Amino acid sequence: MSTESTYYVPEQSKMPLIAATGMGVMAYGAASWVLEGGTATIFLIGSLIMAGVLYKWWSIVIDENMRGLASPQLKHSYVLGMLWFIFSEVMFFACFFGALFYVRVLVNSWIGGEAAVGWFDDTPTDAAAANAQHLWPGYEAAWPPMITPDQAVNGDAAQFKGPDQNMSFPGWDRILHWLPLWNTLVLLTSSVTVHIAHTGLKDGDRKKFNTWLGITVALGIFFLFLQVEEYIEAYQHMGLTLESGIYGTTFFMLTGFHGMHVTLGTVMLLIQWLRGLKGHFTHDDQFGFEAASWYWHFVDVVWVGLFLFVYVLA
Amino acid sequence: MAHGPATLADGWGKYLSRWLFTTNHKDIGTLYLWFSFAMFIMGGAFAMVIRAELFQPGMQLIKPEFFNQMTTMHGLVMVFGAIMPAFVGLANWMIPMMIGAPDMALPRMNNLSFWILPFAFAILTSTLFMEGGGPNFGWTFYAPLSTTYAPDTVNYFIFGVHIMGASSIMGSINIIATVMNMRAPGMTYMKMPMFVWTWVITAFLLVAVMPVLAGAVTMMLMDINFGTSFFDAAGGGDPVLFQHIFWFFGHPEVYIIILPAFGVVSHIIPTFSRKPLFGYSSMVYATAAIAFLSFVVWAHHMFTVGMPIAGELYFMYATMLIAVPTGVKVFNWITTMYRGSLTFETPMLFSIAFVILFTFGGFTGMMLSIAAADMQYHDTYFVVAHFHYVMVAGAVFSGTAAVYYWLPKWCGKMYDETMGKVQFWIAFIGFNITFMPQHFLGLAGMPRRYADYGLQFADWNMVSSIGAFMYGGAQILFLFNVIRTIGWGEPTKDPKVWEGAEGLEWTLPTPAPYHTFAKPPKIK
Numbered sequence: 057m058s059t060e061s062t063y064y065v066p067e068q069s070k071m072p073l074i075a076a077t078g079m080g081v082m083a084y085g086a087a088s089w090v091l092e093g094g095t096a097t098i099f100l101i102g103s104l105i106m107a108g109v110l111y112k113w114w115s116i117v118i119d120e121n122m123r124g125l126a127s128p129q130l131k132h133s134y135v136l137g138m139l140w141f142i143f144s145e146v147m148f149f150a151c152f153f154g155a156l157f158y159v160r161v162l163v164n165s166w167i168g169g170e171a172a173v174g175w176f177d178d179t180p181t182d183a184a185a186a187n188a189q190h191l192w193p194g195y196e197a198a199w200p201p202m203i204t205p206d207q208a209v210n211g212d213a214a215q216f217k218g219p220d221q222n223m224s225f226p227g228w229d230r231i232l233h234w235l236p237l238w239n240t241l242v243l244l245t246s247s248v249t250v251h252i253a254h255t256g257l258k259d260g261d262r263k264k265f266n267t268w269l270g271i272t273v274a275l276g277i278f279f280l281f282l283q284v285e286e287y288i289e290a291y292q293h294m295g296l297t298l299e300s301g302i303y304g305t306t307f308f309m310l311t312g313f314h315g316m317h318v319t320l321g322t323v324m325l326l327i328q329w330l331r332g333l334k335g336h337f338t339h340d341d342q343f344g345f346e347a348a349s350w351y352w353h354f355v356d357v358v359w360v361g362l363f364l365f366v367y368v369l370a
Numbered sequence: 371m372a373h374g375p376a377t378l379a380d381g382w383g384k385y386l387s388r389w390l391f392t393t394n395h396k397d398i399g400t401l402y403l404w405f406s407f408a409m410f411i412m413g414g415a416f417a418m419v420i421r422a423e424l425f426q427p428g429m430q431l432i433k434p435e436f437f438n439q440m441t442t443m444h445g446l447v448m449v450f451g452a453i454m455p456a457f458v459g460l461a462n463w464m465i466p467m468m469i470g471a472p473d474m475a476l477p478r479m480n481n482l483s484f485w486i487l488p489f490a491f492a493i494l495t496s497t498l499f500m501e502g503g504g505p506n507f508g509w510t511f512y513a514p515l516s517t518t519y520a521p522d523t524v525n526y527f528i529f530g531v532h533i534m535g536a537s538s539i540m541g542s543i544n545i546i547a548t549v550m551n552m553r554a555p556g557m558t559y560m561k562m563p564m565f566v567w568t569w570v571i572t573a574f575l576l577v578a579v580m581p582v583l584a585g586a587v588t589m590m591l592m593d594i595n596f597g598t599s600f601f602d603a604a605g606g607g608d609p610v611l612f613q614h615i616f617w618f619f620g621h622p623e624v625y626i627i628i629l630p631a632f633g634v635v636s637h638i639i640p641t642f643s644r645k646p647l648f649g650y651s652s653m654v655y656a657t658a659a660i661a662f663l664s665f666v667v668w669a670h671h672m673f674t675v676g677m678p679i680a681g682e683l684y685f686m687y688a689t690m691l692i693a694v695p696t697g698v699k700v701f702n703w704i705t706t707m708y709r710g711s712l713t714f715e716t717p718m719l720f721s722i723a724f725v726i727l728f729t730f731g732g733f734t735g736m737m738l739s740i741a742a743a744d745m746q747y748h749d750t751y752f753v754v755a756h757f758h759y760v761m762v763a764g765a766v767f768s769g770t771a772a773v774y775y776w777l778p779k780w781c782g783k784m785y786d787e788t789m790g791k792v793q794f795w796i797a798f799i800g801f802n803i804t805f806m807p808q809h810f811l812g813l814a815g816m817p818r819r820y821a822d823y824g825l826q827f828a829d830w831n832m833v834s835s836i837g838a839f840m841y842g843g844a845q846i847l848f849l850f851n852v853i854r855t856i857g858w859g860e861p862t863k864d865p866k867v868w869e870g871a872e873g874l875e876w877t878l879p880t881p882a883p884y885h886t887f888a889k890p891p892k893i894k
Contacts (some may be wrong), residue, residue, distance in 0.1 A: 080486070133548075140577055141539075141679075144539050183676050298597055299596075299708065302607045304598075
């Protein structure tokens with residue numbers, strides 16, 4: 057409930073309209089880019105507009121805050137805004153995790169002619185049996201599927217070919233060569249370092265804040281570097297691509313979207329680090345940093361889910 | 371502090387920049403409402419094309435390919451362009467005034483949420499003029515129709531949906547932040563007006579499911595352009611996966627459309643019954659229950675797709691549960707009217723029609739929820755009739771009622787009551803002539819989304835088309851009445867406007883000043 061005696065209503069602003077224009081141009085540009093023979097020009101123009109307006113808009117908000125125009129109530133609105141934005145991001149990932157579970161548990165069995173959930177009754181349904189006899193004979197349900205149903209039927213003429221190798225746990229003897237484990241360690245560590253930076257800010261210890269936030273940003277960049285390494289390895293040596301059936305699809309889409317969110321989170325933290333160097337934030341006014349760190353913890357939690365369901369339990 | 375609004379007297383430049391750069395919830399509400407009406411006319415024009423073609427069997431006016439684009443665009447424009455923005459417009463206007471807030475919590479983001487929409491719908495409708503034509507796969511855009519067999523323009527559709535979803539998410543976050551953070555002192559949650567309650571629950575649904583829709587169109591984009599196999603069994607995916615994801619978004623979406631409508635009639639019926647709303651807290655809990663159930667019933671749209679029998683049974687029973695909280699609402703509205711001193715102004719007429727016709731549409735929904743019976747009804751005109759009873763007589767009627775109810779408060783002038791009543795009766799009769807026969811057509815086996823039909827369906831189709839033109843005509847009268855009111859309506863200064871109206875918004879002067887509640891009011 058409101059506790060304010062008065063309320064700050066901002067003046068008119070040109071920012072929203074320019075941002076909407078940027079988004080419109082980006083959307084149109086992206087659609088024409090993916091078409092055959094399309095170019096990225098319009099999309100890049102839109103992105104430039106968007107980048108410019110975001111920089112300007114946030115500068116204005118930060119400036120308002122520094123001048124003391126932002127009331128505690130408005131600040132609380134920003135907090136709520138960020139939390140619900142993160143909730144919407146959770147639902148976005150839930151969509152892709154849901155797709156993974158559905159495909160793994162149900163579809164994979166059905167195409168292979170098995171009953172999906174065999175606790176009550178392990179007789180395949182008629183549809184599953186028909187799958188195995190007529191549609192995809194020879195396909196055996198397995199996760200990760202190294203041979204796609206397409207391959208099982210059409211052999212080398214198949215459009216979707218399974219990977220040569222997958223990203224699953226390689227066994228205890230090769231565990232130290234398993235990149236995802238290192239990725240997990242890097243990201244979990246970064247969640248701790250960002251928390252240490254936060255305590256530094258709360259204690260008014262700027263040096264501690266700058267150091268540990270800098271380390272966090274570095275860890276974020278290191279994570280992204282490892283992720284790129286993993287993708288290169290997958291494409292060049294493992295035959296694992298976006299096109300290698302549902303395993304490649306879910307693997308790259310889940311880790312790819314996570315990687316994009318890590319990139320975004322790293323940029324957010326980097327900006328907060330630069331702001332920290334400029335002397336922004338006090339021990340009781342640090343929402344920009346806090347919002348970025350919540351976002352960072354969120355991408356961390358998503359990674360734990362990924363590590364479990366994409367890498368370990370495969 | 372912010373200055374007063376620029377009018378035309380200040381010159382075109384200032385007047386235009388007022389609307390383009392505004393951070394005022396009333397201005398943005400007005401923008402949303404006019405935009406949604408424009409989309410309503412456009413989506414209505416598509417519907418008229420459909421009904422004109424179906425007036426007689428055989429192909430007369432358009433090609434089947436174009437017919438498919440019309441059914442698709444009609445659905446998309448009406449759901450995302452007309453109904454949803456209309457209620458966001460009402461929310462912008464009314465929520466701050468109802469909870470004693472000076473504006474929305476995040477006024478600049480509010481402006482951004484609106485201005486994305488014209489871009490999104492420009493991108494979407496521009497596909498109609500491109501090579502290959504617009505989206506032609508139905509508003510539910512099932513894979514593989516929307517992937518393997520889609521026209522190239524589907525990419526414009528995908529990115530249009532993306533930014534439209536961003537707009538919805540930002541708008542909803544704004545509403546949630548406003549309601550959680552901006553209520554006047556003393557305005558506890560259980561004192562909030564029903565419209566505010568229904569909207570905050572709607573906003574929660576939007577934040578939860580719009581990202582899922584974004585995920586669905588992203589998967590389409592990847593399947594079409596980058597060789598993934600989400601919806602292709604050859605690669606190990608499944609086209610039915612699309613339907614699960616779509617309806618996990620789509621079922622909450624239908625409550626996103628109807629819950630604010632519930633809120634509107636929960637204000638209008640008490641006003642014209644001159645009694646407080648019966649069972650306020652049960653209304654709140656029923657709304658929350660409907661919202662919860664909306665997440666766990668999605669596959670009742672997919673009974674014929676081939677689910678395990680346990681799935682069919684679960685989704686059938688879960689769906690039937692929704693009738694319980696919905697019934698609570700309907701009985702509360704009726705009980706509110708019981709022994710009230712009723713008068714039948716235009717908003718009340720639309721609201722009573724809402725209760726009757728929405729309940730009717732709810733009952734056909736119950737029929738459809740019976741998995742075994744649905745094998746017969748699925749994808750027939752029975753379904754079309756069902757959801758138009760809840761979308762048109764539900765959402766659109768209540769939106770119309772809301773405009774008549776609040777218009778005097780907004781502009782300080784009364785609409786023409788006779789014209790409003792004439793519009794109501796034409797709309798009410800036209801609507802029923804259009805959609806009642808479609809139940810019969812569906813039960814007789816006429817499938818939906820086809821450009822042509824067997825001769826045995828000819829009579830009722832002709833009747834249905836005549837009704838559709840009537841209903842379309844009523845909207846012209848609506849537009850005329852609103853413009854006439856704003857320009858030349860009889861001025862009123864009464865803060866309450868309606869004798870039986872209760873609530874903070876009616877304590878404000880009429881017309882509502884540009885800035886209200888700079889200091890929060892005290893709520894007892």
